[in-house]
Amino acid sequence: MNTRTALVTRLAAGAVAAAVVGGGVIVAAAAPWPTLAREPMSLDVVPEAARSVAACDGPLLALGRDATAAGAITAAAPSSVVSAADSGDPTSYTLATPDRADEGAPPAAFSAEPTGGVPTDLGAASSASLDDPDLRGLAVSACTRPAMESWLVGGSAATGASDLVLLTNPGDVAATVDLRVFGADGAQDPVAGRDIVVAARSQRAIPLAALRRGEQSPVVQVTAQGAPVRASLQSALTRTLIAGGVDQVGASALPATQQVIPAVDVTVAPDSVASAGGMSVRLMATAADTLASVTVRSVADGSVVSQQDAIALAAGRPLELEVTGMPVGDYTVTATAADPLVAAAWTSTDQATPADFAWAVGAPLVDAPTLVAVAPGPGPTLTLTADQETAATLTPVSGGESQSVQLAAGQSRTIDVAAGTVYRLDPGPGGIRGSVGFSGAGQLGTYPVTGSAAAAAELTVYP
Known part of the structure; x- marks a missing residue:
């Protein structure tokens, strides 16, 4: 074999080998490769028990009573507080109020140390009332633990309203809070609602009109950084120089596809010749445009007194829904949608006499x-x-x-309770939603039942 022949032979052999190897690679690529699946390592742990904390709204506040200082905020009526803890009495302390022009009647907060490695549950609530020419009515609220996110559904910044957003920090670390206000034109981030510093153990009061003046149906999203805060709203109304009521409104349940308002108290018959406030339901889709349904049932017998379906909600734009023609009584309001929403209901006493109103917000599942x-x-x-x-x-x-209550799915029941008393509520295996309500001559008030501070959730940790 000469050199030329040997070279041709080697080239041919190389081409064949390359084809074989290439074909093998193609076949190997097409064939299924062995896989190795491994579940991530995880560990279920319960967070170390921490101190339980609850903060209260404090006294009723008046805005602009001093003619020489229209923006001055002062205490108008002190609050009465009831509290208790699982083991002994909780520790109480007062909070600073840098936005107030006076130094009287500070808001209160309560704390309880863990017992046996378990958080100590505590409960507290407050009430205040007055009957002044510019401010009258009953305001009740639960003293609740702070949160990093809250939704305030209620109130108004229109003419005649003098509402205040209250930001309470009962902890030992300062918080920075942003307020996003939703209205007829969608979401706005007002300058007055940005980077609000709430010092440790203090309460800030921000006029709602300073955030979105003229808005009739606002919803406020409260976001905290650094430390959680308790967000609430004091709502007050004046009609042609006559005080039309006052209320302290706690945060609504977080956005969800179902919102349940356990009890809305209607105190004036629809055929009454007196001026009646009726009921309205404020709804807002928080994430996307959606269609909602609102069902109003009698607490007494479970009958449906109002059903409205296919209610179009635009994301970030609150809607006020009027519900009329209901007899005197208590009603459970349920709002459902395919996408998350928030909800609250408003009702009032007879407006032809000294009047009051109340906002009932969506209650969380306990x-x-x-x-x-x-x-x-x-x-x-x-x-x-x-x-x-x-x-x-x-x-x-x-x-x-003790009192035991058997509840079927979708059923509501009302229990008489004693004012100034703390109860332990065991919701049973299915869980419940609840609200505490008050009603008297020219007085209305309500607040939802919130979950236990001792129910520390189990966390899954991935290393």
Whole structure:
């Protein structure tokens, strides 16, 4: 074999080998490759028990009573507070109020140290009332723990309203808060609502009109950094120089596809010749445009008194829905949609006499035993409603006979309770939603039952 022949032979052999190797690579690529799947390592842990904290709204506040200082905020009526803890009395302390022009009647906060490695549950609630020419009515609220995000559904910044957003920090670390206000034109981030510093153990008061003047149906999203805060709203109304009521409105349940307002108290018959406030429901889709349904049921017998479907909600734009023609009584309002929403309902007493109103907000699901404080006030009741069948038990913390309530899915029941008393509520296996309501001559008030501070959730940690 000469050199030329040998070279040709080697080239041919190389081409064949390359083809074989290339074909093998193609076949290997097309064939299924072996895989190795490994579940991530995880560990379920319960956070170390921390101090339980609850903050209260404090006294009723008046805006602009001093003619020489239209923006001055002063205390108008002190609040009465009831509190209790699982083990002994909680520690109480007062909070600073840098936005107020006076130094009287500071808001209160309560704390309780963990017991046996478990957070100590505590319950507290407050009430205040007055009957002045510029401000009258009853305001009740639960003293609740702070949160990093809250939604305030209620109030107004229109003419005649003098509402205040209250930001309360009962902790030992300063918080920075942003307020986003939703209205007819969508979301706005007002300058007055940006980077609000709430010092440790203090309460800030921000006029709602300074955030979005003229807005009739606002919804306020409260976002905190650095430390959680308790967000609430004091709403006050004046009609042609006559005080039309006052209320302290806590945060609504976080956005969800279902919002349940356990009890809305209608006190004036639809055929009354007197001026009646009626009921309205404020809704807002928080994430996307959606269609909502609102069902109003009688707490007494479960009958449907109003059903409105296919309500078009534009994301970030609150809608006020009028519900008319209801007899005197208590009603459970349920709002549902395919996308998350928030909800609250408004009602008032007879407006032809000294009047008052109340905002009832969506209540969270309570799925663990919790303390429920009943503030001092007229005609207190506790209304419970169930998403699924359950049996709830209510027991006074100071001792006394327990009350058991059997609830079918979607059913509501009202229980008489004693003013100024703290109860332990065991929601049973199905969980419940609840609200405490008050009603008297020219007085209305309500607040939702919130979950236990002792129900520390289990966390899944991935290393």
